[in-house]
Amino acid sequence: MAAGNCLFGTVDSWLIWNLTGGKNGGIHITDVSNASRTMLMNIDTLKWDPVLINFFGIPNSVLPAIKSSSEVYGYIAKGSLRGLPVSGCLGDQQSALVGQQCLSMGQAKATYGTGCFLLYNTGNFPVHSSKGLLTTVAYKLGPKVPPVYALEGSVAVAGAALNWLRDNLNILPSFGEAQIHVPDL
Structure with missing residues (x-):
């Protein structure tokens, strides 16, 4: 991080960064729904919480910019979809x-x-x-x-519990029969 060549984000920020150019000018953003799930965003201000990022030693410079869930963030940089806007992101x-x-x-x-x-x-x-x-x-x-x-x-x-009932206890022969067997459980 000290060298300034590190970014932190969630899957959405990685996808948007890569779609918009990655190392060649990609946009490092996330939306409020994904940022809120990191537990680093203040859900009242919709900004990274300075107390939390300081506590964890995360430089603000490595975090993606927080945007709304629906706006043009940038444009696809390569391939047959080049030039199309990237304009939505939700958790x-x-x-x-x-x-x-x-x-x-x-x-x-x-x-x-x-x-x-x-x-x-x-x-x-x-x-x-x-x-x-x-x-x-x-x-x-x-x-x-x-x-x-x-x-x-x-x-x-x-x-996963239904899988366990089917595969380990052999109570459910199939998921389709789950409704039939519920009164018996």
């Missing part, structure tokens, strides 16, 4: 919230896969849970609009 579960059209306060979605993730849209103000849910930035659809926040609960082994 994993936050994109599911938008994709399932939970755009109003009070709407929620649950995504079930290896894990199960519930996001509840809390509107333009962060709500802090006393029940162990994570307060996160859901999205910010443009640089001049307020962010939308969410509460998130997750279970890491939802789908």
Whole structure:
């Protein structure tokens, strides 16, 4: 880091940096939804928290710029898509919230896969849970609009538990029969 040739970011910032040129002028950015999940961003100011980055010894210069979830960040630098704008970025579960059209306060979605993730849209103000849910930035659809926040609960082994019941205990012959066997468990 001392040599100034190091960048820190999440998968989205790496993808955008590479799409927009990488070492040859790539743009080092992330959006508020991904930045909020690093636990280094202040979700009230939408900026890197100076107390936290100083505590961890992370120079601000290695962090990506924090942008909204929807704006033109740069342009694809190479290949057949060269010149197309890179103009949207959302975290994993936050994109599911938008994709399932939970755009109003009070709407929620649950995504079930290896894990199960519930996001509840809390509107333009962060709500802090006393029940162990994570307060996160859901999205910010443009640089001049307020962010939308969410509460998130997750279970890491939802789908994996079904695999375990099927593969280790032989209780479920197939996932299709899970609904039939639930009353028996």
